[in-house]
Amino acid sequence: MSLPHTADLPSGLSLVMQNGQLVLAGDEKCYGKPLSIDFAAGKAAHRRQFGGGRGQLVAKACGLAKGVTPSIVDATAGLGRDAFVLASLGARVLLIERVEAIAALLDDGLRRGAKEAEIADIIDRMTLRHGDSAQSLEALIAEAAFDPQVIHLDPMFPHREKSALVKKEMRLFRELAGDDDDAPRLLEAALDIATHRVVVKRPRKAPPVAGPAPQHVLEGKTSRYDLYVKQSLHR
Numbered sequence: 001m002s003l004p005h006t007a008d009l010p011s012g013l014s015l016v017m018q019n020g021q022l023v024l025a026g027d028e029k030c031y032g033k034p035l036s037i038d039f040a041a042g043k044a045a046h047r048r049q050f051g052g053g054r055g056q057l058v059a060k061a062c063g064l065a066k067g068v069t070p071s072i073v074d075a076t077a078g079l080g081r082d083a084f085v086l087a088s089l090g091a092r093v094l095l096i097e098r099v100e101a102i103a104a105l106l107d108d109g110l111r112r113g114a115k116e117a118e119i120a121d122i123i124d125r126m127t128l129r130h131g132d133s134a135q136s137l138e139a140l141i142a143e144a145a146f147d148p149q150v151i152h153l154d155p156m157f158p159h160r161e162k163s164a165l166v167k168k169e170m171r172l173f174r175e176l177a178g179d180d181d182d183a184p185r186l187l188e189a190a191l192d193i194a195t196h197r198v199v200v201k202r203p204r205k206a207p208p209v210a211g212p213a214p215q216h217v218l219e220g221k222t223s224r225y226d227l228y229v230k231q232s233l234h235r
Contacts, residue, residue, distance in 0.1 A: 010175050015101055022108035024101055024172065031172040037109030039084050039123065040116040048088045048119075058082050061199045061218050061225035062150050063233040064089055070149040070233050073141060075133035075190060078154065078173070080106050080126075082201075086152075087125040094146045095128045096137070099176045103130035134182040137189045149233065151190040154201040155183035155209065184210040191228060198228040 009015070013026040016034075023034035038044065054064045063070050069090045074083040077095035079102070087093045097103040106128055113123040131140045133153075141148050156177055187209045190198045200209055204224050208214055214226035 009101055013101075013172075013175065015104060021112060022105055024105060026172065031175075035079075035105065035172055037079055037105045039080070039109055039113040040119055044081065044084055048085070048122075054089055056085060057218055057220045057223070057225060058085060058152075058201070059089055061201075061227060062086060062091070062152055063197060064091060065233075068233050070196060071147045072150045072152055073137075073146065073148045073190075073194075074152045074154075075137060075186065076152075076154045076156075077106060077128070078102065080109065082152065082154065083126060084122065087122045088119075090125070092125045092146075093127070094141065094144050094148075095126060096131055096133045096140050097128070098130070098132040098134075100130060101176055102173075103128065134186040134189065137186070138193055141193065147195075148193050149196045151194040151198045152201070153183070153186060153190060153198065153209075155186065187211045187228075191230075194230065196229070196231050196233050198230075200226040200228070202226060 013024060015022060015024055018034060021036050021038065023036040025034035053059070062072055064086070071092045072086050073094045073096065074086070075096050077083055077097040080095055083093045083095045095106060097106055110123055110126060110128060113119050127144050127146065129140045129144055133140065156174065187198065187200065188211060191212070200214070202208065202224055204219060204222055208226050212228065215229050216227040218225040218227065
């Protein structure tokens with residue numbers, strides 16, 4: 001995909017190439033270090049090797065089990081962390097990201113990851129589309145010719161973590177994305193389209209997204225998954 005014009009970014013932020021990778025950079029005192037996506041190293045590599053496999057909360061929530069590997073739409077892809085975990089466990093994943101600058105970072109991360117022998121097969125299971133899931137979810141999925149068994153949503157929510165690092169990364173993200181005020185509309189669209197289940201990631205103590213009540217809840221230490229089940233995922 002072509003790069004967004006700098007004029008389309010908030011003042012003080014820019015997309016530039018550094019050491020062969022695309023980064024989103026701004027005032028480090030405010031936003032922290034430049035943001036880039038590297039699926040082959042760092043947190044992504046550690047989680048792939050030591051994260052707990054299909055025992056991870058996101059994998060359980062999305063229905064990955066012995067003999068069951070659904071196709072998953074990550075309709076709020078963000079930095080692609082959950083999508084990469086799901087793809088590393090064998091799932092085909094369609095990533096949809098509405099913020100153009102973040103989609104550009106994802107595109108760059110996927111291009112570089114495809115050249116890394118260790119993860120090329122994982123990247124091959126990941127497909128990216130830039131668009132607004134709340135407005136055009138059905139069209140984006142159709143364009144990708146994707147079978148949406150499970151739809152994963154992680155709407156932005158006002159975070160209250162104390163960590164300065166998280167604060168800066170979230171500040172940068174929020175500067176671009178804002179809060180997802182249209183989360184109820186996104187949930188409604190996902191429920192119309194997913195054939196088997198919709199999974200919504202929330203901070204552990206946050207209220208559910210407005211709309212139907214989830215049938216099941218999986219809780220972790222800091223986050224939880226609200227599950228809206230339409231039919232069972234069979235072996």
